[in-house]
Amino acid sequence: MTKSTTFHDLCSTIQTIRETRGSNAKISTCASYLSKLSDDELSLASRFIGEGAFENVSGKRASVGSRTSGLAAADFCEIDYDHVFKPCRTATGSSSETIEKLMFATPGARRKREPRPWSLPEVEQVFENLFDVSGRADKQQILLNAWREMTPVEIKYFIRMLGQGSLRIGFETRSLVSAIAKAFDHDSETVRYAHMITGSTGKTALLAKKNRLDEATFKLFHPLSFMLASPIESRALETLNGYICEEKFDGMRCQLHAEGNQVKLFSRDLNDITTSFPDILSDFREKQLPPTVLDGEICVFKENTIQPFQLLQKRMGVKKPGKKILEKYPVIFIAYDLLYNGRQPIFDETLNERRAQLRDISETYNIPMTLQFPVDDREHLQELFDEALSHGNEGLMLKKEDSTYEYGQRRKSWLKVKKPGGTFDTVMMYAHAGSGKRGGTYSDFTLGISVKDDERYEEEFIPIGKAYGGYTDEELKRMNKKIKELTVEKYGPTLGLLPQLVIEIEFDDVQVNKRTKAGYTLRLPRFKAIRWDLGPDDVDTLKDVERYYQQKIDAERTDQSENPSFIRPSLTSQ
Structure with a gap:
């Protein structure tokens, strides 16, 4: 008979996982805990660790900010x-x-x-x-x-x-799936497949415990885990053989589920965002699609041009946008993959097979769809990359033509080739203790920009982002030595520092974030260089950030009339 567990037992296990070094050791700790639970406890514990307070597929949110x-x-x-x-x-x-x-x-x-x-x-x-x-x-x-x-x-x-997201313990969904597999002696891939099509860690854990993983079934209007791309620079590509190319849009990843009048949209973190985009909802309701799941991108599209992501932010998070917002920031859904067609999932079919079926649906129901291009050589790849940038897109996606839909995975079947958004010289304000293999060192850092000559602020520096990668082990050791000299305050695992250590940080984009003191955050910030040669007077300012943001919005973009990156059958058929 299993011993009843408590919430304290669960939280203590989570804390132990956070403090444990190495993925395998973390998985073993979690598996040992899960294996001893009753059915109801297993379902709830798996959900609380992997999804949060509510199942992702439930659509529920506690809305506690x-x-x-x-x-x-x-x-x-x-x-x-x-x-x-x-x-x-x-x-x-x-x-x-x-x-x-x-x-x-x-x-x-x-x-x-x-x-x-x-x-x-x-x-x-x-x-x-x-x-x-x-x-x-x-x-x-x-x-x-x-x-x-x-x-x-x-x-x-x-x-x-x-918060319905990561518990920030260095133990994401993939590790939890492996722990469930280990706890009940199953192959990790089998458990991962069941989790992908049920969309529930709790249900998956119960099926694994009862040896009924083969009973996992996909339900329409429950989001699937997205296939992810690995970032790569074009010069680092070993071969182009087997890859097809399409432009990487400056938009928001979206999964669209539809059947007749019923349509739902899900973001990459599996949240229901349907009410934020009533224009897409109305458009797809009129199409009266058979049971369908599309993977694609939402973009602001105006005057035959894909507009900057910064303008799409005006729509994101707005649950019921008014007429003025809808007119000022019109959006379009552009499909690039098909996951469910008719009455069955097709993610085990190759990309070429899925695209052929997507092409039929696109033509039948007038659905915008990305264009894909064969790549002859590296010179041709550069031409396509430059064309994507001229459209205002982020770069290119390279996809293996024979790849299946590797839900929730980040492998080499999909590669994203992007141009870095920019760099800022920032100052290290706080150092946060690492966990896992970085335990015992300060490896996460809050970085700031200068506002000492800005009449809006009394401080000298304010945070602009956090970064925890892009440096070598040797650089980390040297930074930790310097951090000891600069420490002026300690708050548990966090150190307050004298603002002297300058970090050149690279990022994909600048986004408005009114919840921060700066009013902006950096998208995917990472270390580019530790500038031992610079001091706090060399740090970029908030006005530099604001200038960069505005330049991105004002940049000219070529329209889609020549060399388009996607097709709209309703127009091409006229």
Whole structure:
């Protein structure tokens, strides 16, 4: 008979996974825990680790933002939100970690908390209660009632589960699938396939435990894990044999499910974004498609031109855009793959086979579809790359013609060839302790830009992004030595630094983010160089960031009338 588990047991296991070095060791720790659970506990534990408070396919969200939980925590800990909580959060780089530390350290919080053993179903009910209420005050009251009976580590992971994303423990979905396979003695690929078509880690774990993985079935309107591309520079390509080429659009990845009047759109993180794009919804409802799943891209398309991603941001996250936004930022869905056709999934068929079926659907139902081009040689590849950039697109996608749809994987079947968006010289403001194989070192860094001559700010530097890659082991050792000399404050695993170490950072793009002090964040930032030769006076400014952002919007883009990157059958057939 299995021993009942508690939420504290689960959170302790999650914390152990975070502190464990090496993927195999992390998988073994998780597998050992999962193998001892009852059916109901297994389903909930797998969901909480892999998906969060709710199944991705449920469409539910607790809608508890960092400000809501932060204000509740400040009240609970009897501290000032603006003067104490926010600086602590800036220092740690994590709202949930800040709350964990405050719950442990503040006398007010210690006095109020009387932890008790929570069962997983009880925690699930708290998540449901948060989903059922809409007001901030009501949500905060539910949080406070739960936190009174939880330990700090439970509170931290409770908050992270509400975020419906990564628990940030160096253990993503792929590792969880491997842990489920190990726990119940199955092949990882078989478990991964079941997870892909069910869209649920909880259901997958139960099927694995009961040796019923072959019963996993795909349901329309439940998102599938996306196939991912590996970044590569054109000069690093060993061969072009077997690859076909298409342009990489400056848009938002989207999976479209349709059957007749019913249409749903899902983002790459498997969130339902249907209400944000009523124009696409209306267009596809009129098409009256048979059961279909398309993989593609949403782009702002105006005057026969794909517009900058920055303009698409005006639509993203807007649940019910008004007429003015719809007219100013019209969007289009461009398909480049077909995953479900008629009554059966086709992701096990080759790309060429899937594209042939997509072409038939595109012509029959007037669906925009990417054009693909054979690549003769590297000179031809460069010509295609330059054409993509002139269209305002990010670069190229190279896809193996005989590849199946490798859902949730990042291998070499799809390659993205992109031009770096740009670089800024930034200053290191905070260093965060690493986990896993980087445990014992500071390997995650908050980087800032200068605002000392900016009348809008009183500080000298403000954060612009976090980066944790792009340096060698030797460079990391040298940085850690320098960090010890620059440390002026310590907040648990985070160090506050004198702003002296300059990092040249490379990024894909600049995005508006009103939740940050700068008002912007960098898309996919990574180290380009550690500028030992520069000092804080050489750091780029917020005005440089704003200038770069505006230049991207103002850049000229060639329209799609000549050498188009996609086809629209409704126009070509006229």
